[in-house]
Amino acid sequence: MSQAGPGTPGAAETLPPVFEGAARRELDAVLKQYPTKQAALLPALWIAQRRQGWISPAAMAEVAEALGVTVAYVKGVVTFYTMYHQHPVGAHVVQVCTTSPCNLRGAEAVVTALLQATGCRRPGETSPDGQWTIVETECLGACGFATPLMIDDDLIESVTAEAVPALVARYR
Amino acid sequence: MGYPHPSHPRETVLLSRDFGDPEARRLDVWIRRGGYQALEKALGMGRDAVIEEVKTSGVRGRGGAGFPAGVKWGFMPKQKSRPHYLCCNADEGEPGTFKDREIMRWTPHAVIEGCAIAAYAIQAEDVYIYVRGEFTEPIRVLQGALDEAYAKGILGANAMGRGVRIDVTIHRGAGAYICGEETALMNSIEGKRGNPRVKPPFPAAAGLWGCPTTINNVETLAAVPHIVVKGGAWYKGLSLSNPRSTGTKLFSVCGAIAKPGNYEVTMGFPMKDLLWDLAGGPLPGRRIKAVQPGGSSVPFITAEEAERTLLDYEGCLAVGTQLGSGGVIVYDDATDLVYQVMRLARFYAHESCAQCTQCREGTAWTTKILQKMLRGEGRAEDLDLLADLAEQMTGKTICVLSDSCAAAVTSAMQKFRPDFEACLRDGRRAGAA
Numbered sequence: 081m082s083q084a085g086p087g088t089p090g091a092a093e094t095l096p097p098v099f100e101g102a103a104r105r106e107l108d109a110v111l112k113q114y115p116t117k118q119a120a121l122l123p124a125l126w127i128a129q130r131r132q133g134w135i136s137p138a139a140m141a142e143v144a145e146a147l148g149v150t151v152a153y154v155k156g157v158v159t160f161y162t163m164y165h166q167h168p169v170g171a172h173v174v175q176v177c178t179t180s181p182c183n184l185r186g187a188e189a190v191v192t193a194l195l196q197a198t199g200c201r202r203p204g205e206t207s208p209d210g211q212w213t214i215v216e217t218e219c220l221g222a223c224g225f226a227t228p229l230m231i232d233d234d235l236i237e238s239v240t241a242e243a244v245p246a247l248v249a250r251y252r
Numbered sequence: 253m254g255y256p257h258p259s260h261p262r263e264t265v266l267l268s269r270d271f272g273d274p275e276a277r278r279l280d281v282w283i284r285r286g287g288y289q290a291l292e293k294a295l296g297m298g299r300d301a302v303i304e305e306v307k308t309s310g311v312r313g314r315g316g317a318g319f320p321a322g323v324k325w326g327f328m329p330k331q332k333s334r335p336h337y338l339c340c341n342a343d344e345g346e347p348g349t350f351k352d353r354e355i356m357r358w359t360p361h362a363v364i365e366g367c368a369i370a371a372y373a374i375q376a377e378d379v380y381i382y383v384r385g386e387f388t389e390p391i392r393v394l395q396g397a398l399d400e401a402y403a404k405g406i407l408g409a410n411a412m413g414r415g416v417r418i419d420v421t422i423h424r425g426a427g428a429y430i431c432g433e434e435t436a437l438m439n440s441i442e443g444k445r446g447n448p449r450v451k452p453p454f455p456a457a458a459g460l461w462g463c464p465t466t467i468n469n470v471e472t473l474a475a476v477p478h479i480v481v482k483g484g485a486w487y488k489g490l491s492l493s494n495p496r497s498t499g500t501k502l503f504s505v506c507g508a509i510a511k512p513g514n515y516e517v518t519m520g521f522p523m524k525d526l527l528w529d530l531a532g533g534p535l536p537g538r539r540i541k542a543v544q545p546g547g548s549s550v551p552f553i554t555a556e557e558a559e560r561t562l563l564d565y566e567g568c569l570a571v572g573t574q575l576g577s578g579g580v581i582v583y584d585d586a587t588d589l590v591y592q593v594m595r596l597a598r599f600y601a602h603e604s605c606a607q608c609t610q611c612r613e614g615t616a617w618t619t620k621i622l623q624k625m626l627r628g629e630g631r632a633e634d635l636d637l638l639a640d641l642a643e644q645m646t647g648k649t650i651c652v653l654s655d656s657c658a659a660a661v662t663s664a665m666q667k668f669r670p671d672f673e674a675c676l677r678d679g680r681r682a683g684a685a
Contacts, residue, residue, distance in 0.1 A: 113421045114441075115335070115461060121443030122426055147443070160445040160605075161426035163385045175386070179347045179599050180548060180592045181506040181581050184685050218429065218599050219347040220386050223506035223579065224256070224513045233388045 098128045098142050107146060117147045121157055125164055134165035162217070170206040170213035172251055174198075176229040177220040185226035186241065191216060193244035194229075211252070255354060256513050260530045264490065266500045267474050268516040271358045277393055279400040282361040288406060290477035294369045295414045297480075302373040306476065308484030310498035315341055315432070315469030316547065316577045318565050321476075322484075327456035328374040328464050336376040337460040339441070339467040340367050342383040342390070343425055343432040346547035347599060348579030351502035351514050352470035356383070356390035359474065360397035364420060366473030368411065369480060371418050374466050379420040382437050385427050395422055429603035433651045434467045435459075436605065447605045448651035475499060493520025497564030501578050505531040508538060508584035508685075523561040527582065534584050542583040542668065546576020548596050549656030551663030552583075572663070588684035590675040593664045594622035600657035611654035614645035618661055625672075628679025635665060635672055 099107055110123045124147060128139040135158050137151075144151045158164045165173070174194060178187040191203060191214070198212035206213045222228035225237035231251055239247065255272035259265050270276035276285070294302050307322030328336060340363065344352040356363055367379045383391050398420055401407045411418040423441050425431050431440045435449035438460050459465020479487045491498045497519040503526060506512045510532030517526060523545065527533065534540045540555040545563070550573045553561065557571040568575045583589060601615035618641055621634055642658035649655070665672050674681070 113419075116442070118443040119441060122424065122440065125426070126424060149443075157443065157445055161385070161428050163427035178595075180595045181348050181579075183592065183595050184507045184583065184587060186685070217386075217427075218602050219345055221344045221350050221353050221384065223348050223350050223581070224504055225350075226506065226512070230386060230388075235386070235389060 095132050095136055095138060098131050098139050099146055103127050103131055118149055121147055121149070121154065122161075125154075125158060129164060134168050168206075171211045172231055173213045173215065174229055174231050175215045175217040175220070176203075177218070177222070177227060178216045179219040179223075181219075181223035182226040182228065187227040189241040190227045190229065190239055190244060193241040194248070197245050197248040212248075255358065257511060260515065262521075262525065262530060263516050264500045264518045265516055266478055267355060267359070267362065267471065267502060268514060271354055271514070273358065276359055277361075277397060279361060279397065279404060282359075286481070287361050287477075288365055288412075290480040291365050291368050291372075291406070291412060294372055294480050295412055295416065299373050299375065302369065302480065305484040306373070306479055309475075309479040309487035310484075310495065311472060311475055311479060311487060312497070312565065313469055314471035314475075314501065314578070316346065316549070316574075318575060321468060321472050324456070324468070325370065325374050325466060327454070328466055329456075332375050334463045335378065335461075336374055337463055337465040338367060338371045338374060338376040338379045339434075339437060339460065339465060340379065340381040340470060340473055341432060341434065341437060341467055342381050342387070342470045343437060344387075344470070344577075345384055345429040345432050346549060346577045346579055347596070348504060348506055348544065348547045348581040349577040350504045350506070351578060353387060353390055354514055355470050355474050355502075356387070357393050360390075360394045361401070362474040362477060363394065363470055364397055364401055364407070366468075366476040367420055368407065368418050369476050370466065370468060370473055372416060374464075376466070377417045377419060379418065380423045380441050380460070381420060382423045382425060382431070382441060384431075385425045391422060391424060398422065428605075429599075430605045430651070430653060433653070436651070437467065438465065445605070447607050450650055471502060491519050491564075493562045493564045494566060496566060497575075501563065501575075503563065503578045503580050505580045505582065507582040508535055508540070508587060509533070509582040510535055517563065519564040520567065521563045523563050523567075523580075524559040526563060526580070527558060534582075535586075538584040538586055540582055541585050541587060542589060542664070544573070544579075544581040544660070546574045547579035548581060548599065548660060549652075550574040550576045551659045552667055553663075554667055586684055588626075588675075588681040589664060589668050589671045590622060591626055591680055591684070593661055594619060594626060596660050597622055597657055600653060604653060608649040608654065610645050610648045611657075614641050614654055615657045617641055618645075618657060622661075625675050626680040630676040630679070632676065634676065638662075638665065 140154045144154045199207040200214045203216040220228045253272040303325045312318040428446045431446040436446040440446040455465040488498045543558045597619040601619045606612040642662045645654040645658040
């Protein structure tokens with residue numbers, strides 16, 4: 081294997097452990113909020129993704145260890161939820177809503193403009209410079225503000241195709 | 253106030269009074285505006301008296317199912333032998349719906365107060381607010397409000413200094429529409445895949461960790477403080493149509509409409525006035541063609557039907573649709589309806605948890621057949637095939653996701669047959685949205 085891709089040991093080994101220092105304390109605080117350790121799984125995965133940018137196989141193993149469940153179980157949960165990245169992603173992840181209410185108001189043109197402005201070839205892929213991952217997502221719950229999109233943790237309302245280049249420049 | 257535009261004079265402003273005013277997020281301001289009086293009052297009432305008040309109000313679940321909230325609370329065991337739990341469903345993901353988002357981001361304390369009152373009434377000490385993962389701002393605002401409520405002693409081991417424990421935790425989802433289904437939501441809180449559970453048992457018998465659990469929508473819980481302070485009878489009086497649909501309802505109007513946004517009106521308000529007056533009617537030069545009044549999961553109605561429909565549970569049923577979550581999606585004459593129906597089917601295919609065959613296969617094949625038609629490769633028998641698929645997807649699965657997809661397709665085919673026939677002939681309409 082010439083390239084460290086998704087799921088390869090090489091990609092995971094370079095990452096520091098998830099649950100040390102503040103992250104460990106955060107997990108301990110989360111565990112107090114539930115009667116079972118297993119219930120802390122979604123919060124634990126959020127902590128892991130915030131620390132590492134995605135959910136690496138090593139992170140899954142750490143989460144499994146911390147919560148007393150198997151790695152296979154953790155993987156089953158990770159793959160169910162679309163917001164957990166199963167592969168390394170760009171420095172910025174953009175989720176654009178293209179479900180019907182937004183689709184009616186030009187959401188697909190916003191996606192096209194984003195691909196052009198960032199150099200991504202198609203939705204779901206990362207730009208060659210590693211800066212951008214553009215994802216078509218289903219309903220962001222902001223249908224009255226078509227087209228909404230999320231850049232990392234920021235929700236931006238009422239984005240038009242024309243506004244995309246300036247928006248991308250702001251995050252570059 | 254009002255957000256994104258000022259409240260219309262014809263709105264009945266109860267839950268949306270402070271939309272657009274960031275000051276309302278602050279606990280001191282909220283208390284000055286009457287906040288937490290309801291919790292104070294409720295804690296001085298018997299638990300049963302609180303439940304009775306909510307029953308009297310007639311408030312029905314605002315998440316989509318429309319089940320009477322007081323009756324639901326009444327299903328919880330009176331003799332507590334195991335922990336009781338309350339879940340607040342803030343997984344708002346029904347396409348077309350964006351009301352819970354505004355309630356949480358502008359009036360977080362209304363949600364917290366509603367949760368605390370409900371928790372007291374059903375003898376729950378732990379409340380989980382399940383917020384969809386994409387709602388980063390509502391989560392931040394809600395967490396800030398929770399921190400303030402804890403610091404002030406409103407929540408915690410001795411809530412309001414009245415000797416009851418009420419702890420509230422925000423549980424962040426991670427991108428799964430199906431987790432808005434109540435039993436899937438509970439599985440998700442338990443750290444599992446969000447697969448819906450077979451019912452019965454219902455949550456009041458066996459919910460979170462097998463314990464008695466009540467789950468209410470954000471908007472339902474936000475209405476509770478008003479009911480407690482002003483009385484169930486007062487709330488029941490808020491109705492323009494019939495006593496089975498009471499209170500105010502936030503309608504999220506979106507799609508092909510001049511002024512998209514949330515509008516809070518009294519139950520029974522005419523849909524015609526909501527669309528053509530409050531929301532400004534169609535976009536310039538266009539004509540409204542179809543409406544889904546309760547989110548993407550309810551059947552389509554025509555513009556003519558919308559014009560004579562009253563916005564309440566019974567009024568929507570009368571024209572063969574449902575009030576649902578109150579997400580009003582408007583389609584106009586510039587819409588390629590078949591394309592948009594395909595887009596909805598694709599949504600359901602993407603969001604199917606895949607445990608039931610009828611849903612997993614049915615949503616995927618519905619999408620593929622519609623896509624094939626849109627490419628201009630449709631065959632005459634495809635419409636029958638879609639109808640047959642829809643029948644197999646209805647009433648046969650653990651939850652209603654599959655039924656929702658089928659309802660959108662069959663209602664659209666029934667009411668807008670010429671659009672589907674044109675698509676069979678010509679494929680996707682050039683230049684249409």
